[in-house]
Amino acid sequence: xxxxxxxxxxxxxxxxxxxxxxxxxxxxxxxxxxxxxxxxxxxxxxxxxxxxxxxxxxxxxxxxxxxxxxxxxxxxxxxxxxxxxxxxxxxxxxxxxxxxxxxxxxxxxxxxxxxxxxxxxxxxxxxxxxxxxxxxxxxxxxxxxxxxxxxxxxxxxxxxxxxxxxxxxxxxxxxxxxxxxxxxxxxxxxxxxxxxxxxxxxxxxxxxxxxxxxxxxxxxxxxxxxxxxxxxxxxxxxxxxxxxxxxxxxxxxx
Numbered sequence: 001x002x003x004x005x006x007x008x009x010x011x012x013x014x015x016x017x018x019x020x021x022x023x024x025x026x027x028x029x030x031x032x033x034x035x036x037x038x039x040x041x042x043x044x045x046x047x048x049x050x051x052x053x054x055x056x057x058x059x060x061x062x063x064x065x066x067x068x069x070x071x072x073x074x075x076x077x078x079x080x081x082x083x084x085x086x087x088x089x090x091x092x093x094x095x096x097x098x099x100x101x102x103x104x105x106x107x108x109x110x111x112x113x114x115x116x117x118x119x120x121x122x123x124x125x126x127x128x129x130x131x132x133x134x135x136x137x138x139x140x141x142x143x144x145x146x147x148x149x150x151x152x153x154x155x156x157x158x159x160x161x162x163x164x165x166x167x168x169x170x171x172x173x174x175x176x177x178x179x180x181x182x183x184x185x186x187x188x189x190x191x192x193x194x195x196x197x198x199x200x201x202x203x204x205x206x207x208x209x210x211x212x213x214x215x216x217x218x219x220x221x222x223x224x225x226x227x228x229x230x231x232x233x234x235x236x237x238x239x240x241x242x243x244x245x246x247x248x249x250x251x252x253x254x
Contacts, residue, residue, distance in 0.1 A: 002032035007189030013038035014248040019048035033062035065090040081128040093123040128153040133168035157188035157231040159200030188231030194247040201233030
């Protein structure tokens with residue numbers, strides 16, 4: 001059994017730690033793979049990949065290039081996670097669809113959902129819906145049928161949203177047929193920014209073969225389905241949730 005977390009934020013957006021601190025924290029906690037997916041930022045995700053490769057450790061952490069795109073959507077803000085097979089694709093996606101479209105006041109970009117999806121696919125992006133029924137969740141504004149055929153995976157457990165929002169995501173999974181479930185990967189993620197939020201949700205994965213960078217990506221792309229993804233955990237307590245979001249807001253604007 002391996003433990004992974006593919007939804008982590010660094011100080012490049014609204015987290016409190018840099019890539020080295022995140023690597024050490026999650027390595028200490030027994031994780032096998034992680035991804036820094038900052039809001040419309042990629043610097044720490046790229047640095048994490050370089051750092052992980054240069055460490056060249058036995059049983060070192062696998063680091064996937066990633067980003068969480070924040071954008072205006074039907075008079076609200078929405079988010080979508082995109083992972084990439086290599087850092088070059090992430091950089092190209094960022095330069096084409098993020099860098100020149102970022103708002104100067106808030107870190108969202110002036111793009112629409114379909115444009116982001118199309119550009120991500122052009123750069124071989126792996127698309128995942130984070131916290132789909134939260135305030136910034138895609139399925140809070142769109143019908144499932146509008147987006148489900150465009151994506152590779154769904155985050156159905158997130159440690160930093162309310163229990164009711166996680167329950168809706170869990171029901172989405174429960175209502176799928178077995179054949180429908182095979183089309184997607186399902187994640188549990190801490191959505192780590194600060195405090196001890198890394199403790200509340202993660203994904204356990206089971207595979208007969210040793211986990212590798214390529215095997216994990218093949219399964220996220222659904223080219224291979226030999227890895228079993230099992231979301232674990234749930235929402236942090238309300239008081240901690242409030243403090244977590246307050247800390248993230250201070251990091252973002254302060």
